Amino acid sequence: MPYQVSPLKAPIGAEVLNLKLQGEIGDEDRSTLRQAWFEHKVLLFRGQTLTFQQQISFTQVFGELEAPVMHLLKYSDGTGQKSSVPPEITIVSNIKENGKAIGQLGHGEAYWHSDSNFIEEPPAGAMLHGIETPPKGGNTSFIDMVSVLETLPPDLRAAIEGRYCKHDPSLSSTGQKRKDYDEVTDVSKSLGPEHPLIRTHPVTKQQILFLGRRANAYIVGLPIDESEDLLDKLWAHTMAQNCVYEHVWQPGDILLWDNRAVMHRRDSFDDSHRRLMHKTVLKGDKPFSAYDA
Numbered sequence: 524m525p526y527q528v529s530p531l532k533a534p535i536g537a538e539v540l541n542l543k544l545q546g547e548i549g550d551e552d553r554s555t556l557r558q559a560w561f562e563h564k565v566l567l568f569r570g571q572t573l574t575f576q577q578q579i580s581f582t583q584v585f586g587e588l589e590a591p592v593m594h595l596l597k598y599s600d601g602t603g604q605k606s607s608v609p610p611e612i613t614i615v616s617n618i619k620e621n622g623k624a625i626g627q628l629g630h631g632e633a634y635w636h637s638d639s640n641f642i643e644e645p646p647a648g649a650m651l652h653g654i655e656t657p658p659k660g661g662n663t664s665f666i667d668m669v670s671v672l673e674t675l676p677p678d679l680r681a682a683i684e685g686r687y688c689k690h691d692p693s694l695s696s697t698g699q700k701r702k703d704y705d706e707v708t709d710v711s712k713s714l715g716p717e718h719p720l721i722r723t724h725p726v727t728k729q730q731i732l733f734l735g736r737r738a739n740a741y742i743v744g745l746p747i748d749e750s751e752d753l754l755d756k757l758w759a760h761t762m763a764q765n766c767v768y769e770h771v772w773q774p775g776d777i778l779l780w781d782n783r784a785v786m787h788r789r790d791s792f793d794d795s796h797r798r799l800m801h802k803t804v805l806k807g808d809k810p811f812s813a814y815d816a
């Protein structure tokens with residue numbers, strides 16, 4: 524039986540049913556899966572138990588693999604990951620063994636963000652495979668940034684047309700300062716790249732509000748107080764929209780998101796429960812806007 528793509532009961536996202544992920548996926552199915560990913564922005568696959576290698580192969584259905592963030596940023600303090608974990612996989616977990624974290628991000632809230640927005644060519648997408656999930660909390664939510672831009676009031680849209688935002692790399696999505704970076708005291712001088720605030724999706728050509736993350740963001744060319752004020756208005760508008768899918772994890776779930784078209788966040792959860800996820804990342808390209816020649 525061919526697989527089905529069933530939209531979730533939410534403004535974005537779809538569940539893919541009756542697809543065997545472990546085996547070889549034919550060219551036609553690869554193509555329709557990619558189309559479903561672009562159309563729905565978030566794809567859910569339930570009841571899966573993929574090995575590291577199977578997850579890597581399945582991720583490649585959607586494009587070329589990107590190195591995990593700790594390699595992109597060349598962390599000097601190590602990742603805690605065991606040597607048995609392939610370099611293409613990031614362990615996202617609060618689990619500690621012998622007092623040492625085996626993965627990233629702990630149990631705290633992860634604020635709204637796009638993955639690795641602070642590099643020149645941010646990832647096109649990411650895949651998270653839930654292995655162990657807590658009974659409560661740790662939900663992952665996605666917000667449709669195409670829809671957020673479409674509902675942006677005209678004055679706000681006019682204020683950002685053709686403008687760029689600087690994306691600071693010094694903080695993780697849980698707000699922890701990365702060890703190799705100094706604290707940012709002047710957001711206009713952070714080390715991150717400048718990306719257009721309104722970007723064009725390279726495949727769908729849709730226009731997207733590209734905020735990246737709020738902390739240490741700066742709209743290039745504005746006095747800092749004006750940049751802060753405009754960013755606050757953009758974020759207030761974004762947070763007031765309900766174009767969100769909130770995923771309640773079960774072991775065996777896989778989520779794939781289009782990192783260009785959505786932002787995501789994670790709830791905190793009780794650290795006495797274990798949460799273990801395997802993450803893979805897809806290579807992206809340099810964000811561009813309709814203003815670029």
Ligand SMILES: [Fe+2]
Pocket residue numbers: 636637638696787
């Ligand atoms: Fe993330």
